[in-house]
Amino acid sequence: MKKNILLTALVLFLGIIACSDDFTTNAPENVEDLETFFQEEENVEAAVIGIYDLFHLNYSRDWHSAFLVKLLPGDDANAAGGNSSDQPQLQDIDDYANISTANGSIESVWNNFYSTIALSNLVIESLKESTLSNKDRATAEAKFIRAWCYFELTTMFGDVPLRLTLPQGAADFGLGKSTRAEIYVQVEADLTDAIASLPEKSAVADEFRFSKGAAEALMGKVLVFQERYSESLPFFQSVIGNPSHDLEATPADVWTAASEFGQESLVELGFVSTSGRDWGNIAWGGRNESNLHIQLMGPRGDGIFDVSAAGLLNGWGFNLPTAKLANAFDAAGDTNRKAATLLTEAELVALGGSVDPTSATGGVIWDYEGAIRVKYASRSEETSSDGVRELNYSTSFRLFRYSEVLLLAAEAYNKAGQDGNARTELNKVRNRAGLADVNGSLGGNDLFDAIVNEKFLELAHEGQRFWDLVRWGRAATELAGTGYAAKNDLFPIPITEIDKNSELTIADQNPGY
Numbered sequence: 001m002k003k004n005i006l007l008t009a010l011v012l013f014l015g016i017i018a019c020s021d022d023f024t025t026n027a028p029e030n031v032e033d034l035e036t037f038f039q040e041e042e043n044v045e046a047a048v049i050g051i052y053d054l055f056h057l058n059y060s061r062d063w064h065s066a067f068l069v070k071l072l073p074g075d076d077a078n079a080a081g082g083n084s085s086d087q088p089q090l091q092d093i094d095d096y097a098n099i100s101t102a103n104g105s106i107e108s109v110w111n112n113f114y115s116t117i118a119l120s121n122l123v124i125e126s127l128k129e130s131t132l133s134n135k136d137r138a139t140a141e142a143k144f145i146r147a148w149c150y151f152e153l154t155t156m157f158g159d160v161p162l163r164l165t166l167p168q169g170a171a172d173f174g175l176g177k178s179t180r181a182e183i184y185v186q187v188e189a190d191l192t193d194a195i196a197s198l199p200e201k202s203a204v205a206d207e208f209r210f211s212k213g214a215a216e217a218l219m220g221k222v223l224v225f226q227e228r229y230s231e232s233l234p235f236f237q238s239v240i241g242n243p244s245h246d247l248e249a250t251p252a253d254v255w256t257a258a259s260e261f262g263q264e265s266l267v268e269l270g271f272v273s274t275s276g277r278d279w280g281n282i283a284w285g286g287r288n289e290s291n292l293h294i295q296l297m298g299p300r301g302d303g304i305f306d307v308s309a310a311g312l313l314n315g316w317g318f319n320l321p322t323a324k325l326a327n328a329f330d331a332a333g334d335t336n337r338k339a340a341t342l343l344t345e346a347e348l349v350a351l352g353g354s355v356d357p358t359s360a361t362g363g364v365i366w367d368y369e370g371a372i373r374v375k376y377a378s379r380s381e382e383t384s385s386d387g388v389r390e391l392n393y394s395t396s397f398r399l400f401r402y403s404e405v406l407l408l409a410a411e412a413y414n415k416a417g418q419d420g421n422a423r424t425e426l427n428k429v430r431n432r433a434g435l436a437d438v439n440g441s442l443g444g445n446d447l448f449d450a451i452v453n454e455k456f457l458e459l460a461h462e463g464q465r466f467w468d469l470v471r472w473g474r475a476a477t478e479l480a481g482t483g484y485a486a487k488n489d490l491f492p493i494p495i496t497e498i499d500k501n502s503e504l505t506i507a508d509q510n511p512g513y
Helices: 013-017 020-023 041-060 066-071 088-095 104-126 135-159 180-197 212-225 229-240 294-297 322-330 334-337 343-353 402-416 419-432 446-457 465-472 495-500
Strands: 079-082 265-269 318-321 341-343 372-373 397-401
Touching: 013 229, 013 397, 013 495, 020 402, 041 212, 041 265, 041 322, 041 397, 066 088, 066 135, 066 465, 079 088, 088 104, 104 135, 104 495, 135 180, 135 212, 135 402, 180 212, 212 265, 212 397, 212 402, 229 294, 265 402, 265 495, 318 322, 322 334, 322 341, 322 446, 334 446, 341 343, 397 402, 402 419, 402 446, 419 446, 446 465
Parallel strands: none
Antiparallel strands: 079 318, 265 397, 341 372
C-alpha cells in the first residue's frame, strides 16, 4: 500500500531556515520547545516523516521539480508543452539558452534541497544525546536523506555551502562554498552511518522508507562519480548479493502499479489517487498527494494526439522523447524496452490513434520528434474519478532502481579491469530487455561504450543521462548542435542565495553565468 506522506506535526522547522530579525529576537509561537520536543518517540517519528515530506516535495512540485530540472538537459527528452513560451524556465533548461541566475525552477530545487537538509540537521543534532529506542534509525534516515541532497546539489551546482549545524542566529546564516571534494567526504560519512543503522529492505516496516541497500547503492554511486571504482565494488556487491533486490521480470513490469516499492525499487516516491483533487483544491506550488507530473507529461490533447487506442489519457504535453532515443532503441533491436518507454507516431497510428499537427499552435507540435512517452504514462487505471481525473494520478516516481546499480557495477568493474564481471552485470540488464549477451570478447573501451549505450536505453527519462555525459566527458560530443556549452555542466547558483548569504558574492557564481 502506498503511504500518503504528510508533514503532520512539525512546523517548527520553518524558523530554522528563515533568516530575519524576528528569528533572533522573538520567540516562536504555537510550537513546542525544541528541548522537550525530541524527548518523545512519536515526535521524533513526526520529524522524520517531515524530512521525507520535504524530500518528496522537491521531486514532485508541479513546474519546479527536481525531476524535471535533472531530466531536461539530457538528449533523451525535450521540454515540449504547448509552445516555446510554455513554462519558459523549463524551455531554457532544455535548450541550454538564456539560463538565468533567477530561473525559478532551479531556484526552487536549490531551496527545497536546503530545506530538507535543514530539517535533517535538526533531527541529527537533536538526537545526539538521546536514549530513545528509535534514535539510531531516525538518525540514519536523516543522514541518508542529507547525503542524497548534498550529492544531488554538488552534481548539479558543483561547490556549494555545506551546512551541518543549526544556525543560532541571523548572523550564522552566512556560509561560504565548500569544494565538491569536501561535499563528497561528508556524503560518504553520512552514508557510512546510514548503512550501519538502516534496516534491510525486507525489514522496512513502511514501504516508502529507505533501507540499508539504498544507502549501500548510493555509496557505490558516489564513489563511481569520483572515479574510485574499486572502492565502489563492495557496496554494489552487497546490494547485488542481497535476495531482497532483483530486476522485475520485463521492462514493462517495472512501470506497473503492481511493482511499486517492489524488488527493483531502492528510492521511490509514492502517490495516491484518492485525495479528491480538483481545480478548486489543487495545491499549485505546494504539496499534493497525487502525482501531477503524470498529467503534465501526458500527450497533449486539444485534438493534437488521439491516444485512447493506446490505453492512454491526454495531458499537457511536456517531456516528449527525442528522435535520437527512438532511433537508439531501433539500432539496438530493443523492441521490448522501447515499447515500455515510448511509442512512435507510426506505432500509435497502427493501434488506431492519430496525430494532427494542424491543431497545434502554428500547425507545429512544439518539440515533437515523432514519438510520445510511455514510461510514466497517463494510464486511466492509475487515476480516479474521485475529483478531477487528471489531477489524481497515483503513479510512483522510481528515483533509484536496481537496474542502475547493475549498470554502475558494470562500469566500475570495467574501469577496474574486470571486464568479465562487467559483462555479467551488463548482461543481466540486457537479458531482462530481451537482448542477447554482449560478445564474450568485448572489453576495454568498447565494453564501456556498450555500458554507456545500455544506460541510455535503460534509464531514459529518469534524469540521469545528462549528468553521466558530463562526468564521462561526452557532453560536448553527444549534445553537439543543441546549444550546449561547457558552462552548462553546472547550473547557476540562484541569485537569491548570493543576495541573502553574506559569505557569497558574485565572484562565487559558477563560470559563464
